[in-house]
Amino acid sequence: QQPVQSPQAVILREGEDAVINCSSSKALYSVHWYRQKHGEAPVFLMILLKGGEQKGHDKISASFNEKKQQSSLYLTASQLSYSGTYFCGTGAGNMLTFGGGTRLMVKP
Amino acid sequence: DAGVIQSPRHEVTEMGQEVTLRCKPISGHNSLFWYRQTMMRGLELLIYFNNNVPIDDSGMPEDRFSAKMPNASFSTLKIQPSEPRDSAVYFCASSPVGGNRGYTFGSGTRLTVV
Numbered sequence: 001q002q003p004v005q006s007p008q009a010v011i012l013r014e015g016e017d018a019v020i021n022c023s024s025s026k027a028l029y030s031v032h033w034y035r036q037k038h039g040e041a042p043v044f045l046m047i048l049l050k051g052g053e054q055k056g057h058d059k060i061s062a063s064f065n066e067k068k069q070q071s072s073l074y075l076t077a078s079q080l081s082y083s084g085t086y087f088c089g090t091g092a093g094n095m096l097t098f099g100g101g102t103r104l105m106v107k108p
Numbered sequence: 109d110a111g112v113i114q115s116p117r118h119e120v121t122e123m124g125q126e127v128t129l130r131c132k133p134i135s136g137h138n139s140l141f142w143y144r145q146t147m148m149r150g151l152e153l154l155i156y157f158n159n160n161v162p163i164d165d166s167g168m169p170e171d172r173f174s175a176k177m178p179n180a181s182f183s184t185l186k187i188q189p190s191e192p193r194d195s196a197v198y199f200c201a202s203s204p205v206g207g208n209r210g211y212t213f214g215s216g217t218r219l220t221v222v
Contacts, residue, residue, distance in 0.1 A: 002150075030208075032210055032211070034210075034211075040215070041199060041213035041214060041215050041216055042151070042199075042211075042213050043213070044209075044210030044211060044212065046210075047208060047209070047210055049208065087151065089211075094139050094156070094158070094203065094205065095141075095153065095156050095163075095164060096141075096153070096211070097153065098143075098150060098151040098153075099150075100150050101150060101151075
């Protein structure tokens with residue numbers, strides 16, 4: 001079952017914040033987050049392995065609410081380089097199903 | 109580390125022809141995945157290998173699709189015969205067993221079937 005991401009698209013000005021959500025109808029054991037720039041391959045950002053876990057990567061962080069079966073990705077003080085499509089991936093074990101993606105555009 | 113290497117980068121073929129996509133995973137990664145990406149369907153998992161053994165091929169759309177992993181450093185995805193609806197970007201990804209360090213994707217093969 002594919003996780004559901006929201007919003008589908010967001011436009012920001014440099015320095016603004018954004019939140020991307022990922023929800024699953026199934027129990028979550030882990031959540032991956034990836035960023036894909038146009039014409040390139042998805043690049044791994046981070047993985048969250050247990051409920052309540054929060055991780056950070058520069059000014060990008062994520063939380064994992066196991067009970068609510070959802071994860072959120074937080075982009076703080078966005079930079080032009082943050083532009084791209086963000087995917088969450090969920091699944092049991094090593095096999096991931098990816099959400100439909102959230103297209104993020106950061107403008108100067 | 110050269111990353112995951114896919115070839116060719118682009119492939120244009122006529123309907124009915126056989127197409128073979130190739131992938132070399134990162135050395136030491138025991139899991140290998142083939143994904144297909146289209147605007148309509150997003151990233152779809154086609155097949156997953158663990159230690160060269162196919163674990164789940166439920167995503168392979170039809171019998172026209174087949175995948176092999178004869179050794180730890182090489183995998184192929186074959187489409188025979190190809191159809192226009194197979195046009196997509198095909199990604200290969202690898203990860204250590206357990207996947208706790210995420211996937212590393214190859215650059216992809218953009219397949220166009222005319």
